[in-house]
Amino acid sequence: MGVPEADGVAATIASRLAGRRGTSLSVESARLLPAGASRATYAAALVEGSGPAEPIIIRAVPAATDDGGLRAEAQVLRAAADAGVPVPEILDAGFDDEGNVLGFPYLAMTFIDGESIPRRILRNDVHAAARARFVAQCGEILARIHRIDVSQTPGLGELGDPIAGLRELFPREFDAMPAGLVLATRWLADNPPEPSPRQCLVHGDFRLGNLLMDAEGIVAVLDWELVHLGDPIEDLGWLCAKAWRFGGSTPVAGMGGRDELLDAYAREAGWRPTEQALRWWELYATVKWGLICAVQAARHLDGVERSVELAAIGRRSAEQEFDALLDLGLVTPAAVPDPLTEATGAGAGAGAGAGANEDLYGSPSSVELLEALAEFLWSDAVQADLSPQVRFHTRVAGNVVDVVRRQILVGAAHAEASAQRLSALGIADHRALGEALRSGALDGTDEEVRDAVVADVRARLLVANPKYFAVPHP
Known part of the structure; x- marks a missing residue:
């Protein structure tokens, strides 16, 4: 079944609401x-x-053979509203044949005006007051979410052991997890936090980007598709994960500190999570997002949804590896030169990784051709005439070109050095490294092993996003 036309869907819902209201x-x-x-x-x-x-x-x-998760979403939205959580109001819903005016599952909700794009929220003057209130509001809203009566939301899945949950959610990606995330996962398993007083309803994706804001603060909590039962601190840790700070220098979405969040939560919830537990769940969120990056890339690689954005996200797992090493105290933030800015001088454009074929094909070199392509994609002449959505994807494409340029420039040297490190450890390749760390065949606390992992993560991040080395990590 194709996607129904918007005009027809809207007209049917309008007729349905008009009948209920006794108006036209x-x-x-x-x-x-x-x-x-x-x-x-x-x-x-x-x-x-x-x-x-x-x-x-x-x-x-439209194409669901069941309710597509909308029934559970409707239950959660109604329960959240009852608990004082700002959410859209449900105007109409249809899940079964009886009373389903569209013939497929649907939810009709009020539209709430506001901003959800993180960089605008973090930078625009209109949101200055909202930023000042953000952390306290988040603590209060999360406490209200966590006291939702779960009897109103039957059938929700439960996250038991968090590490086992990652393997269950992302089996292919878990088994191929890069070494930096494996080290973090082993540490999480060996250092579990004290459990919270009770399991509760967890939003599952409470972060900047899923919170609608106006000039005064949060006006709606969106995207409840990952709601489940679990430890309430999971939501607080996800909110504080570095991936959702968007370059900010403070841990709570770049707008405040952990103590402020925990204090606000305690005022509404009646108990205060420990910072130790919060930081454990932050590291867990980093590992989880690193796995989700691989899941997103797989959607592109498997042909489910061909997208330059999804392809690019795959390389962002290097950022999560580096963040995990930061949490483990194995690295510190520091600016590093971008290989693209260092590739100057006669003949530098070919790069060590370009290989001997550059002489065969002549000038311009492969790196120089990619440089020309990147300059075109980033140029004002191209960007100015594009729709916002196409402009965004064009910028993503420009970043992808830069990743390939860096890999051509430094990839061969990185690969040789990494092979030597792995050989010294008796390891054949990077997948075998992850498996050895996971099984305990290699000791993740051994200095030589850690040095090898750190060096490989640095190599991956230098190619993927060298600016990320200097991002603050409080």
Whole structure:
């Protein structure tokens, strides 16, 4: 079944709501929003008589053989609203044949105006007051989420042992986990935190980007698709993960400190998690996001969703490896030169990794051709005439070109040095390194082993994103 046209979906929902309200509603506008592969999301504006437009959002699963998770989402949204969590109001829902006016599962909700793009929230003056309130609001909202009556949300999955949960969620990626994340996973398993007073409903993706904000603060918590039962500190750790700070110098989404978050949570929840437990879940979040990076890249590589953005995310796991090493105290933030800025002088454009074939093919070298392509993708002439979505993907493409350029320049030297390190450890390749660390055949606390892991992670990050070495990590 294809994705139904927006006008028809909106008109059907308008008729449904009009019948319930005893009035007439017309559709002023309707459009299909970018969404995932399994769901369709529509934005529509409904008008009653000569009144103002009423914007709504319709989430649907046209091709689902069941309710596509929307029934559980509706239960959670209603329970969250009852607990005082700011969420969109459900206007209508259809899951079964009876009363389902669209013929497939759907949720119609109020549209809440606000900003969700992290970099705008962190930088724009209009959100200055919201930034000042952000950490305290998050602590309060999370405490309310965690006291939701789970009897209102039957059937939710439960995260038992967190490490086993990662293997269950991401089996292929867990088995191929890079060495930096393996070290972190072993440390997490060996140093579990004290359990929280009780298991509760956990949002699962509470972070900047899923929080809608206006000039005064958070107006809605969005994207409840990963909700489950588990330890409440999982949500706090996910919020504080470095991936969601977007370059900020403070741990809570770049807008505040851990103590402020824990104090705000305690005021609403009646108990205060320890910073030790919070930091454990932060490291867990780093490992989890590193695995999700691999999952996203696999969607592209497996042909599920061919996307330059998904392909690029695969290399971002190097950032998570480096963050894990920071948490383990094995590295410190420090600026390093970008190989692209150091590749100057006669003949430097070919690079050590370009190989002898450069002489055969002549000038420009492969690196110089990629440099020209990157300059084109980043140029104002290209960027100025693109839609925001295409402009974003063009910038991603420019970053991908730069990654390839760096790998050509330094890849051969990195590969040779890494092979020597692995050989000294009696290891054949990087997958074998991860397996040896996971099984205990290699001691992750051994200095020589750790030095080899750190060197490899540094090599991966230097190619993927050398600016990341200097990002603060409080």
